[in-house]
Amino acid sequence: MKKSFRFSVPTRYIINFGLTALFIICGTLIVNGGAFKRATNAIILQIGIYIILTVSLNMVTGYLGQLPLGHAGFMAVGAYTGAILWKATAAMPCWVSILLGLIAAGLMAAVFGVLIGIPALRLKGDYLAIITLGFGEIIRICIINLAGITGGTPGLLNIPKYSSFFVVFTAAAITCYVIHTIMHSRHGRAILAIRENEIAADACGINLTYYKVFTFAVSAFFAGVAGALFAGFQGSLFPKSFDFMASINILVMVVLGGMGSMLGSVVAATVLTALPLVLQGLSEYRMVIYSLLLIIVMIFKPSGLMGKYDFSLTGIIEDAINGRLFRKKRKEGAENE
Amino acid sequence: MIILQHLLNGLRLGSIYALIALGYSMVYGIILLLNFAHGDIIMVGGYIALIIIGAGISPAIAVILSIVGCVLLACMIEKVAYKPLRQAPRISLLITAIGVSFFLENVAQLIWGADPRSFPYTTIIPSINYEIAGLKISLATILTIVVAVASMVVLTILVQKTRMGKAMRAVSEDMGAAQLMGINVNATITFTFAIGAALAGIGAILYCCYVPQVKPTTGYLLGIKAFVAAVLGGIGSIPGAMLGGFAIGMAEVAVNALGLSSWTDAVVYVVLIVVLLVKPTGFMGRSLNEKV
Numbered sequence: 001m002k003k004s005f006r007f008s009v010p011t012r013y014i015i016n017f018g019l020t021a022l023f024i025i026c027g028t029l030i031v032n033g034g035a036f037k038r039a040t041n042a043i044i045l046q047i048g049i050y051i052i053l054t055v056s057l058n059m060v061t062g063y064l065g066q067l068p069l070g071h072a073g074f075m076a077v078g079a080y081t082g083a084i085l086w087k088a089t090a091a092m093p094c095w096v097s098i099l100l101g102l103i104a105a106g107l108m109a110a111v112f113g114v115l116i117g118i119p120a121l122r123l124k125g126d127y128l129a130i131i132t133l134g135f136g137e138i139i140r141i142c143i144i145n146l147a148g149i150t151g152g153t154p155g156l157l158n159i160p161k162y163s164s165f166f167v168v169f170t171a172a173a174i175t176c177y178v179i180h181t182i183m184h185s186r187h188g189r190a191i192l193a194i195r196e197n198e199i200a201a202d203a204c205g206i207n208l209t210y211y212k213v214f215t216f217a218v219s220a221f222f223a224g225v226a227g228a229l230f231a232g233f234q235g236s237l238f239p240k241s242f243d244f245m246a247s248i249n250i251l252v253m254v255v256l257g258g259m260g261s262m263l264g265s266v267v268a269a270t271v272l273t274a275l276p277l278v279l280q281g282l283s284e285y286r287m288v289i290y291s292l293l294l295i296i297v298m299i300f301k302p303s304g305l306m307g308k309y310d311f312s313l314t315g316i317i318e319d320a321i322n323g324r325l326f327r328k329k330r331k332e333g334a335e336n337e
Numbered sequence: 338m339i340i341l342q343h344l345l346n347g348l349r350l351g352s353i354y355a356l357i358a359l360g361y362s363m364v365y366g367i368i369l370l371l372n373f374a375h376g377d378i379i380m381v382g383g384y385i386a387l388i389i390i391g392a393g394i395s396p397a398i399a400v401i402l403s404i405v406g407c408v409l410l411a412c413m414i415e416k417v418a419y420k421p422l423r424q425a426p427r428i429s430l431l432i433t434a435i436g437v438s439f440f441l442e443n444v445a446q447l448i449w450g451a452d453p454r455s456f457p458y459t460t461i462i463p464s465i466n467y468e469i470a471g472l473k474i475s476l477a478t479i480l481t482i483v484v485a486v487a488s489m490v491v492l493t494i495l496v497q498k499t500r501m502g503k504a505m506r507a508v509s510e511d512m513g514a515a516q517l518m519g520i521n522v523n524a525t526i527t528f529t530f531a532i533g534a535a536l537a538g539i540g541a542i543l544y545c546c547y548v549p550q551v552k553p554t555t556g557y558l559l560g561i562k563a564f565v566a567a568v569l570g571g572i573g574s575i576p577g578a579m580l581g582g583f584a585i586g587m588a589e590v591a592v593n594a595l596g597l598s599s600w601t602d603a604v605v606y607v608v609l610i611v612v613l614l615v616k617p618t619g620f621m622g623r624s625l626n627e628k629v
Contacts, residue, residue: 067428069435119614125427126371130564131613134606141603244557248439255432287443294436299421302429 004322012314020173024166031165041165042233043277048168049229050269052175054253055262056222059179061251062260063188064215065195067129070116070136071223071250076143076242077112078105078224080150083159083231090160098162101232102171102225109224110217112139117216121209136247143239155238156231163232171229175222176262182218183262191215195260245287252290256297258304267306338471343594344587349478351586352485353547356540357563358570358578359492360533366573367509367529369427373434374414376560377441378534382407382541383551384449387456396461404538411534412527420523438557445553453552456545481543488539489579492532496575505529509573558602562589565609571619580620 007015031041057071082105089097116135123131143150150156182188190211193201202208231237253272257264272290276283297304357379364372385406389399418437422430458464458477465476496502504525507515516522544559545551562585570581585605592604612619 065428067431119610123613123617126369126431127568127613127617129431130371130568131610133561134609138603138606138610141600141606145599145603248435251432251435284447288440288447291436291439291443295418295433295440298425298429298433298436299418302422302425 005318007314007318015314015317024169024173027169028164028166040277043274045163045165045168045233047270047273048165048172049163049226049233050250050253050273051172051266052222052226052229053250054257054265054269055172055175055179056219056226057250058254058257058259058262058265059183060215060219061254062258062265063183063191063195064212066121066212067125067251068120068132068216069129069244069247069251070132070134070139071219072242072244072246073116073132073136073139074109074113074220074223075227075230075246076139076239077220078109078227079231079237079242080143080156080227081105081108081224082228083156083237084149086160086162086228086232087158094160094162097160098167098232101162102228105228106221106225109227110221113217113220114213117213117220118209121212121216133244133247136242137244140239140242143242150239151237153239155236157236159231159235159237161232161235163229168229168233171225175225176266179218179222180262187211187214249290252294255304256293258306258309261304261306261309263309264304264306268304341472343590345472345474345478347587347590348583349481349586350547350590351583352482353540353544353582354563354566354585355579355582356485356488356536356543357559358566358582359489359575360537360540361560361564361567362570362572362574362578363505363529363533365567367505367526368419368423368430368512370419370430370434371564372533373431373438373560374441375533375537376556376558376563377438377445378407378411378414378556379537379541379544379559380445380551380553380556381410381441382538383456383545383555384445386461386542386545387454387551390457390460400461400542403541404535407534407538407541408531411530411537415527415530438560442553442557449553451553453550456549456551458546458549461542462546477546481547484539484543488536489575492536493575495532501525501528562605565605565612567619568609568617569612569619571621574619574621577619577621 027044030036031044036044053071053075057068060066060068082101085101085104086097089100092100116132120128120131120135144152146152147154183191190201190206193204193206194208194211198208230241234241253268254265256272257266257268276286279286282289357375360375361372364370364375382403385403386399389402390396414437418433419430422433462477462480467474467476467479496505504515504520505528507518507520508522508525512522515525544555548555563582566581566585567578568581569584570577570579585608588604588608589601592598592601597604
């Protein structure tokens with residue numbers, strides 16, 4: 001039997017990188033060229049931000065199998081860190097300022113992730129959910145009460161609007177790349193093993209606490225980056241944006257896309273964020289539709305729309321070259337004949 | 338004297354939390370579900386009472402109807418949303434509960450609007466103040482505490498002395514074995530939800546008289562606080578829920594009395610976190626060992 005065509009690993013990297021770069025450059029040109037209305041541009045930026053949030057939450061919910069309900073808390077930490085830093089460094093060249101802000105936001109959120117993760121991850125299931133909810137709310141209450149630094153309820157205003165299409169989607173691509181890479185390393189396999197069976201993973205010598213806190217911190221890091229991008233997108237920050245509702249919003253996207261599928265997360269984030277654009281008359285029903293979707297998906301397809309399926313771009317090209325894109329995949333054993 | 342006054346306030350708030358915590362505790366004890374929708378059932382109960390009183394019907398009927406409404410709603414939620422997921426992983430059940438909670442909140446917002454509505458508490462409990470040895474006690478405070486304690490006594494008798502209570506205890510001990518012994522597990526679970534919701538209905542009236550207003554998000558924070566109370570007392574334990582409820586009510590009133598009212602909610606969450614970390618089984622809970 002003819003050996004089927006495969007790309008070598010470096011070629012795969014080049015193809016993926018090239019296509020991503022092409023997408024970002026074309027997108028920047030189209031968006032900056034003024035092809036869309038302002039409202040559409042805003043939605044496109046939000047899609048990018050939500051992709052980062054969803055993919056990062058998916059890492060904890062889908063891959064690690066825990067259910068934190070405080071993702072908006074990490075986002076808030078990142079948002080305020082980024083915004084305050086940006087305001088302070090507004091005199092610097094904009095690239096330096098943006099990079100500094102994003103990295104500081106991510107690191108700050110990751111520090112909070114570790115601080116919250118170490119105690120919280122001793123608990124399981126419902127208790128973990130409720131304790132992260134508690135931490136998320138405490139962060140929000142602290143933001144309201146520390147008005148000297150954060151502006152309190154009236155909000156933090158006049159944040160430089162740094163979140164352009166290029167910045168947001170480069171960050172989104174890097175997020176997906178880093179999380180994908182982690183998940184396909186031995187660390188990723190350890191994380192998946194914990195999801196499948198914690199006790200068995202422990203017995204195999206996997207350091208449960210280390211990997212749980214590690215996953216939590218990485219997830220928090222990217223949530224923080226997304227938060228900073230959110231600050232740069234809005235130009236102002238209010239504590240109300242980071243309440244429990246916001247955490248649930250992200251959770252709905254992860255669950256709908258399929259817990260454990262990065263593609264699912266990206267698709268769900270895109271579709272659900274773009275939904276108001278399509279259903280303009282239904283904006284007040286949005287949250288009702290969200291909550292119904294959540295219940296219906298859980299009852300009829302608990303694995304989400306994509307399940308655990310993840311696609312690879314180069315894999316599809318390979319299939320096309322081998323002429324079996326639309327045919328059923330043969331079993332792996334058959335190819336080795 | 339002022340401390341006694343605060344203590345009384347704390348008792349009133351605490352007994353409301355205790356009533357609601359009982360609903361959480363019982364449902365968690367029987368199917369290990371953290372019923373996020375419990376708080377929102379209370380919100381619906383508040384709105385039902387508000388509308389019926391607004392229509393000029395006597396408050397006694399309003400109270401009864403709002404309790405009945407809560408029970409029906411809870412049974413419906415259990416049948417539609419939770420029952421299909423009985424064999425599903427716990428995480429799916431939890432997400433569904435969050436979904437139900439959000440659904441109720443948003444539907445309420447669509448129907449009644451997001452703005453808080455004031456609750457006609459004086460038509461339900463006339464505002465009469467007694468003065469005993471310099472201590473001001475309102476009729477509402479006395480009624481709240483008495484009703485709460487009476488409900489708990491009735492509940493304890495129900496769980497400890499009746500056939501249904503025995504079935505409930507059996508199902509929460511071991512669902513499979515209970516089924517083999519000929520207990521109708523589904524009916525028992527529905528009954529537990531109904532009892533929890535009835536207590537929530539009573540709690541709804543008492544809480545709305547305390548605040549006194551209703552808004553679509555009433556249930557969210559109340560639910561969380563009641564849950565904290567349930568965890569504090571030891572989830573699955575009836576006296577524990579009462580103790581936890583009183584403790585949270587007192588803590589909240591104490592923080593307010595110290596003039597830190599903007600930190601009240603944070604204190605409740607801190608209590609929750611500390612309890613979960615130090616003694617996850619609470620005052621009176623029993624520990625569950627995970628089997629391989």
